[in-house]
Each structure stands twice: as C-alpha cells, then as structure tokens.
Amino acid sequence: SVLPITMDDTLLQMAYVEQQRLDGYSEAVAHAFKRKAAFDRRVLDKGPGEVIFIEGDLVQVYRSDLDYTFKMERKLLPKWSKLYRVASRDSNSYTLETCGGEPIEGRFSARCLRAFEPGEGTQLAEEQKTVVAKRQAKEANQRRRALGWLEESKRADRESLGDEDAAT
Numbered sequence: 001s002v003l004p005i006t007m008d009d010t011l012l013q014m015a016y017v018e019q020q021r022l023d024g025y026s027e028a029v030a031h032a033f034k035r036k037a038a039f040d041r042r043v044l045d046k047g048p049g050e051v052i053f054i055e056g057d058l059v060q061v062y063r064s065d066l067d068y069t070f071k072m073e074r075k076l077l078p079k080w081s082k083l084y085r086v087a088s089r090d091s092n093s094y095t096l097e098t099c100g101g102e103p104i105e106g107r108f109s110a111r112c113l114r115a116f117e118p119g120e121g122t123q124l125a126e127e128q129k130t131v132v133a134k135r136q137a138k139e140a141n142q143r144r145r146a147l148g149w150l151e152e153s154k155r156a157d158r159e160s161l162g163d164e165d166a167a168t
Contacts, residue, residue: 051110053086053094056131058116058124060084061096061108083116083124085131099127 084096
C-alpha cells in the first residue's frame with residue numbers, strides 16, 4: 001500500500017535535496033582549496049622566485065636559438081655565453097657590458113640570465129671583489145648623503161619652529 005504524498009512531505013524532500021546540493025558544493029570548494037594549497041606548496045618548493053641581479057654582477061646569457069637546431073655542427077656549441085657584467089636594470093630586463101666595460105647591444109630578460117661565481121683565487125675573482133667593493137662604497141656614500149640631507153632637513157625644521165616660537 002502506498003501512502004498519499006502530502007505537501008509537508010514534498011517540502012521536506014525539497015529541503016533535503018537542497019541541503020545535499022549545498023553540502024556537495026561545500027565539499028567541492030574545500031577540495032579546490034586543498035588542491036590550490038598543494039599546488040602553491042609545490043611551486044614555492046621549486047626554487048627561488050624572482051631573481052634580481054645588481055649592477056656589476058657577473059652573468060651568462062642563455063642562447064635559446066640553439067634549442068631547436070638540427071644542424072650537427074651547432075649541437076656541440078655551448079648554450080651559455082661568455083661572461084658579461086650587469087650594467088643596469090629596468091624592471092625585469094638588464095643591459096649588459098663586457099668585463100672590459102664595452103656595452104652589449106640590446107636588453108636581456110632575467111629568465112635568460114644566470115649568475116656566475118668565479119673560482120676562488122682566480123684573477124676574475126679578484127677583479128669581481130674590487131667591483132663589489134666599489135659598488136658597496138658607492139651605496140654607502142649614497143646612504144650617507146641621504147642621511148645628511150635628512151639631518152639637514154630636520155635641523156631646518158627645528159630652526160623654523162624656533163623662529164615661530166620667537167615670533168609669538
């Protein structure tokens with residue numbers, strides 16, 4: 001025997017179905033957050049994010065034109081260039097110069113550059129130490145000038161406040 005379906009039974013069934021739909025949606029969102037967290041963890045574990053080179057750093061340029069070559073004589077060519085120094089930075093692009101100071105034409109993306117660390121005790125390592133020392137001295141002078149300007153500005157402010165106090 002079949003019982004008659006009442007309006008209350010229908011409303012109860014509709015509420016139950018709606019609750020199941022909401023539970024399913026909640027589980028889908030929770031799963032998406034879990035997958036995003038796993039993806040973010042995997043990306044962050046891969047290595048350094050943004051690589052920034054400073055003026056004077058030694059770098060090599062990747063030759064991507066050799067990636068898809070079919071000529072046998074080009075397959076043995078090195079994919080990384082000879083050494084260059086970073087001359088300047090503009091956002092994620094760098095202008096380079098030779099170790100002798102001659103500028104290289106064009107700009108190079110940070111994605112195509114890799115840092116070069118010269119071997120200890122080599123002539124290049126000694127030259128790089130002098131370049132780094134000059135850069136650090138230049139930065140220290142800039143900081144001193146900025147601090148001097150700041151102190152001068154503070155002193156001028158104090159003097160102007162002293163003049164106002166004397167006038168009142």
